[in-house]
Amino acid sequence: MDIGIVGLGLIGGSLALDLRTMGHQIWGVSRQERTCQLALEGGVVDYASIDLKLLAKVDLVFICTPIAAIAPVVQQLIPHLSPETILTDVGSVKQAVVEQVAPLWSNFVGGHPMSGTADSGIEAAQSNLFAGNPYVLTPVETTPATAVKIVEEIVRSLTNKVYLCCPQEHDQAVAWISHLPVMVSANLIDACMGETDPGVLKLAQLLSSSGFRDTSRVGGGNPELGVMMARYNQEALLRSLTSYRHNLDQLIELLKHQDWQTLDAKLQQTQSQRPEFLC
Numbered sequence: 001m002d003i004g005i006v007g008l009g010l011i012g013g014s015l016a017l018d019l020r021t022m023g024h025q026i027w028g029v030s031r032q033e034r035t036c037q038l039a040l041e042g043g044v045v046d047y048a049s050i051d052l053k054l055l056a057k058v059d060l061v062f063i064c065t066p067i068a069a070i071a072p073v074v075q076q077l078i079p080h081l082s083p084e085t086i087l088t089d090v091g092s093v094k095q096a097v098v099e100q101v102a103p104l105w106s107n108f109v110g111g112h113p114m115s116g117t118a119d120s121g122i123e124a125a126q127s128n129l130f131a132g133n134p135y136v137l138t139p140v141e142t143t144p145a146t147a148v149k150i151v152e153e154i155v156r157s158l159t160n161k162v163y164l165c166c167p168q169e170h171d172q173a174v175a176w177i178s179h180l181p182v183m184v185s186a187n188l189i190d191a192c193m194g195e196t197d198p199g200v201l202k203l204a205q206l207l208s209s210s211g212f213r214d215t216s217r218v219g220g221g222n223p224e225l226g227v228m229m230a231r232y233n234q235e236a237l238l239r240s241l242t243s244y245r246h247n248l249d250q251l252i253e254l255l256k257h258q259d260w261q262t263l264d265a266k267l268q269q270t271q272s273q274r275p276e277f278l279c
């Protein structure tokens with residue numbers, strides 16, 4: 001198959017590497033000439049250009065730009081495409097993207113590979129990034145069944161964990177397992193740094209070990225990504241954060257009332273729920 005990739009960064013470059021290894025012809029478009037050159041030199045793509053015209057004859061295009069650029073790229077791409085071309089994206093939130101892109105191009109299937117690293121750009125692209133990890137597709141009522149089938153087949157060749165759901169369900173699910181943890185973890189660091197006694201703060205730093213390292217990890221990541229989650233998944237994240245605040249309030253009440261029995265029951269419950277949830 002002739003496959004186009006727009007945005008040759010971590011995700012776009014990694015998709016290109018795997019799909020090319022499987023024998024597909026990869027046509028890459030990126031914003032910078034330098035990125036296109038690196039992609040060609042590194043054998044990531046067969047052809048590369050900064051001009052979207054390059055994708056005039058491909059069967060399927062993965063849009064792998066930052067979220068804010070997805071719909072504008074689709075708009076610029078449309079004049080060069082034939083009506084049969086299928087578009088998909090890899091954006092980490094789905095409702096905002098699908099609402100913007102589906103009306104522009106009916107042959108569009110929203111997607112989100114749940115894979116990544118802390119790095120970005122073409123240099124960060126790697127083979128087998130998606131193997132064994134979930135890949136979510138979010139078709140809507142108007143999405144043609146053949147487009148879903150073709151994207152699903154390609155994605156299934158990258159990983160055996162392919163899930164289909166609606167954009168709203170996707171966004172609420174990732175709010176719980178990805179976006180809320182980032183906010184909670186960032187807030188943990190912020191609260192700890194707010195300790196007013198410098199001696200206690202210094203001692204806390206000296207005593208901190210694996211527990212604090214684990215719980216603060218996702219909150220200490222790339223701020224751009226955190227803002228992206230809040231901005232594009234505002235509704236679902238607010239719902240999760242509000243529910244979390246309610247749980248925190250309950251916890252405070254238990255401590256105030258020295259209700260150790262209820263606290264114990266809650267912690268017994270979460271101890272058994274965690275392995276079930278992560279199975």
Ligand code: NAP
Pocket residue numbers: 006007008009010011012029030031032033035036064065066067069073090091092093112113114115116117119120121122124
């Ligand atoms: P990235 O490494 O920064 O790659 C994005 C690439 O897009 C950049 O290298 C840039 O290429 C290119 N680009 C930017 N604007 C463009 C435009 N208008 N036209 C063409 N190319 C453009 O970012 P990423 O981590 O791969 O993320 C890309 C998408 O994947 C995002 O939508 C994100 O939500 C999603 N995603 C990310 C992860 C993750 O863990 N990182 C996981 C799942 C999904 P140049 O070098 O040419 O400027």
